[in-house]
Amino acid sequence: MRVLALLVLIFLGVAGVRADEPKLHGNVDAARAIAKADADFAALAKRVGSARAFRDSMDAVDGVIYGGGAEPAIGRDAIYKKMGGDAADDSALQWHPVAVFAAKAGDMGVSRGRWTSTPKSGGGKAVSGSYVTVWRKGAKGEWKGLVDIGNADKLQ
Numbered sequence: 001m002r003v004l005a006l007l008v009l010i011f012l013g014v015a016g017v018r019a020d021e022p023k024l025h026g027n028v029d030a031a032r033a034i035a036k037a038d039a040d041f042a043a044l045a046k047r048v049g050s051a052r053a054f055r056d057s058m059d060a061v062d063g064v065i066y067g068g069g070a071e072p073a074i075g076r077d078a079i080y081k082k083m084g085g086d087a088a089d090d091s092a093l094q095w096h097p098v099a100v101f102a103a104k105a106g107d108m109g110v111s112r113g114r115w116t117s118t119p120k121s122g123g124g125k126a127v128s129g130s131y132v133t134v135w136r137k138g139a140k141g142e143w144k145g146l147v148d149i150g151n152a153d154k155l156q
Helices: 002-015 028-048 050-057 076-082
Strands: 023-026 064-066 091-102 108-119 127-137 143-152
Touching (some): 028 091
Antiparallel strands (some): 108 127
8 A cells, every 4th residue: 555655655756747737628728727826826815914915906996805703804805804904914714716617718816725824923823714716817918816715624
C-alpha cells in the first residue's frame, strides 16, 4: 500500500499536479483564471486586510456577501463596512479554493473552498469553514466576485 501511495505522489509530481490545487471543471481556461483570481483575492487579504480585499475584489455595484448571521452586504461600500472598514483586522482570514467551475462561455464561474480565521491576539480559537464565491468576468477581462457566502463548520 505504501508503494502505491508513493507511486501516486511521484506521478502527481511528474505530471505537475499539486495536491493543493483546486479541481477545475467546465471551461478549463476560465476555471484556471477564476482559481487565480480567488488566490489573488486571498493574497490581497493577507497583505492589506480583509475589508480592503473584499471591497476591491467583489463587484463594486452587484457584489454581495453573506455571513455572520446578518443581512447581506450589497455593493462596495456596504461590503467594506460589513468587513470592518478602516479598523485593523482582529483575526487573520485565509482561504483556498478546492474546486472551480466555469461556464462554457468563460464569463462566469464558481469557486468553493475552505477558510480559517485565526485570532491575532493570544486568546480565542481559530474558526474554520467553507465558502462559495460566484465570479463574473468584466468587460476588461478582470474577474470580480459577484456573490460570496461563508459558513463556519460549527456554530460558535
